[in-house]
Amino acid sequence: MSEFASGTLTAKNIHLSFGSNHVLRGIDLHVEKGTTASVIGPSGSGKSTLLRVMNRLIEPDQGDILLDGRSVLKDNPDELRRRIGMVFQQFNLFPHKTVAENISLALRKLRGMSKEQARDEALAQLDLVGLKHKADSRPANLSGGQQQRVAIARALAMKPEVMFFDEATSALDPELVKGVLALMTDLAQGGMTMVVVTHEMGFSRNVSDIVTFMDAGVVVESGPPEQLFTNPQTERLQGFLSDVL
Amino acid sequence: MDILNQLANTFFDWKAMGEVIPKMFAVGLPNTIVLAVVSGVIGTALGMLLALMGISRNAAARWVARIYTDILRGLPPVLTILVIGFGFGPIIRELTGSTSPYPMAIAALSLMSGAYIGEIFRSGIQSVDKGQLEATRALGFSYGSSMRLVVVPQGIRRVLPALVNQFIALIKESSLVFMLGLLATEREIFQIGKDAAANSGNLSPYVAAAIFYLALTIPLTHFVNFIDARMRAGRPEKKEPDEAAALVGKGAQA
Numbered sequence: 001m002s003e004f005a006s007g008t009l010t011a012k013n014i015h016l017s018f019g020s021n022h023v024l025r026g027i028d029l030h031v032e033k034g035t036t037a038s039v040i041g042p043s044g045s046g047k048s049t050l051l052r053v054m055n056r057l058i059e060p061d062q063g064d065i066l067l068d069g070r071s072v073l074k075d076n077p078d079e080l081r082r083r084i085g086m087v088f089q090q091f092n093l094f095p096h097k098t099v100a101e102n103i104s105l106a107l108r109k110l111r112g113m114s115k116e117q118a119r120d121e122a123l124a125q126l127d128l129v130g131l132k133h134k135a136d137s138r139p140a141n142l143s144g145g146q147q148q149r150v151a152i153a154r155a156l157a158m159k160p161e162v163m164f165f166d167e168a169t170s171a172l173d174p175e176l177v178k179g180v181l182a183l184m185t186d187l188a189q190g191g192m193t194m195v196v197v198t199h200e201m202g203f204s205r206n207v208s209d210i211v212t213f214m215d216a217g218v219v220v221e222s223g224p225p226e227q228l229f230t231n232p233q234t235e236r237l238q239g240f241l242s243d244v245l
Numbered sequence: 246m247d248i249l250n251q252l253a254n255t256f257f258d259w260k261a262m263g264e265v266i267p268k269m270f271a272v273g274l275p276n277t278i279v280l281a282v283v284s285g286v287i288g289t290a291l292g293m294l295l296a297l298m299g300i301s302r303n304a305a306a307r308w309v310a311r312i313y314t315d316i317l318r319g320l321p322p323v324l325t326i327l328v329i330g331f332g333f334g335p336i337i338r339e340l341t342g343s344t345s346p347y348p349m350a351i352a353a354l355s356l357m358s359g360a361y362i363g364e365i366f367r368s369g370i371q372s373v374d375k376g377q378l379e380a381t382r383a384l385g386f387s388y389g390s391s392m393r394l395v396v397v398p399q400g401i402r403r404v405l406p407a408l409v410n411q412f413i414a415l416i417k418e419s420s421l422v423f424m425l426g427l428l429a430t431e432r433e434i435f436q437i438g439k440d441a442a443a444n445s446g447n448l449s450p451y452v453a454a455a456i457f458y459l460a461l462t463i464p465l466t467h468f469v470n471f472i473d474a475r476m477r478a479g480r481p482e483k484k485e486p487d488e489a490a491a492l493v494g495k496g497a498q499a
Contacts, residue, residue, distance in 0.1 A: 055383060057379060057382060057383060078382075078385050078386065078387050079385065081382065081383055081384065081385040082384070082385030084383075085383075086380075086383040088376060088379070088380060088383075090374075090376050092374075092376040092377060092379065092380035093380075094377065094380075094381075094395055094399075095399065096398055096399050096402060105384075105394065105395075106384040106385065106386070109386070109390065109394065110384070110385050110386065151380075154384070155383075155384075158384060158385065
């Protein structure tokens with residue numbers, strides 16, 4: 001049973017170039033409703049760019065993106081992004097707003113909620129990540145782990161069908177990683193559709209339903225975590241795993 | 246002793262000062278404040294427009310802003326005020342019948358300060374981390390709404406000290422409008438001092454004018470320092486360790 005109105009996300013043959021730099025060279029990714037896909041690979045392999053293409057922060061040169069089987073490339077990109085939550089490595093909370101305002105801003109302006117409604121909803125979301133008592137603090141007065149949990153609450157408040165995590169724990173002090181990963185695990189087990197770009201091999205192995213290994217803009221290997229981590233088929237994945245594990 | 250007496254008489258003739266000070270309060274001070282505040286407000290609006298044009302994705306808008314800013318920042322204020330005041334004054338006179346150069350003085354000051362304030366705003370907006378725009382867009386806001394609700398407010402906050410400095414400069418530059426030959430009721434602090442000095446053959450009215458300017462600018466300078474320090478340190482608020490950190494962090498190992 002899912003706590004979320006999750007969707008199925010598919011990317012087909014995604015190509016993207018920045019000038020002569022061919023960053024994504026025909027990426028396919030299918031994330032079934034309620035499952036978690038993790039994307040691993042060396043720096044510069046195009047993992048974070050792929051996330052930004054799939055919510056159209058960057059438009060692909062070629063390929064298709066489908067949500068629940070329907071192409072979204074002709075939709076208004078702003079409306080697409082309301083359906084896909086995104087969490088960033090650097091949190092990107094709004095420093096000039098309180099924690100509660102960080103969450104209520106989009107609810108008021110995009111969902112048309114009244115100020116009180118939006119605040120109530122923000123407090124409810126904060127409660128889920130254990131930070132209701134910080135509602136009126138500024139982000140700068142929170143630890144990195146707390147800031148990232150607020151960022152997750154901010155994305156969840158929009159009731160997204162899919163959640164993207166772009167190296168969500170990479171900027172955290174080691175002792176703070178655990179709390180954020182635990183929250184992400186809760187979401188995955190709660191039935192949220194998630195695409196997680198990560199360097200946390202433990203999370204990738206234990207939580208995701210499918211792992212995709214990218215290198216130099218292509219998917220080198222993809223499959224269930226047990227298969228990829230215990231029996232990598234390609235030399236590139238074998239080399240990568242021996243470097244990071 | 247003669248020299249000291251002479252200096253005291255030239256600069257600190259209390260009688261000459263006493264005669265000019267009431268007029269400075271009644272006429273000069275209000276006019277200086279009106280000139281500075283009105284052109285400050287118009288200049289701020291113009292500066293915001295120039296800043297948004299300067300970072301626009303439209304190349305034509307960027308060029309217009311660039312050329313305007315380069316010219317207005319590159320000219321001596323005295324020249325701009327003269328050219329705008331005497332050049333456009335007659336046109337306005339014909340259109341409105343008003344012979345007062347006062348609106349021209351405000352226009353010239355506004356156009357100049359707009360160029361400076363535009364650069365201040367632009368640097369502030371561009372200094373906002375691009376992750377802020379990305380995060381706002383990821384929530385589903387359009388580019389315009391993201392800029393208006395998240396990026397621009399942060400950019401402005403950062404440049405508030407520079408903005409107040411620009412306002413201080415504007416108070417001082419407003420003295421240059423005397424060149425346009427303002428009517429008696431329109432004269433600002435400097436010109437009232439200048440007129441009195443010319444009549445009395447004594448420089449004390451200038452000293453009185455200086456005191457008026459300092460009374461305006463010094464508090465503003467300290468206000469800049471205050472907001473600068475406040476923005477650096479932030480409002481005092483206690484930072485607590487993460488609860489999760491307490492379970493697995495340094496505290497647990499101690």
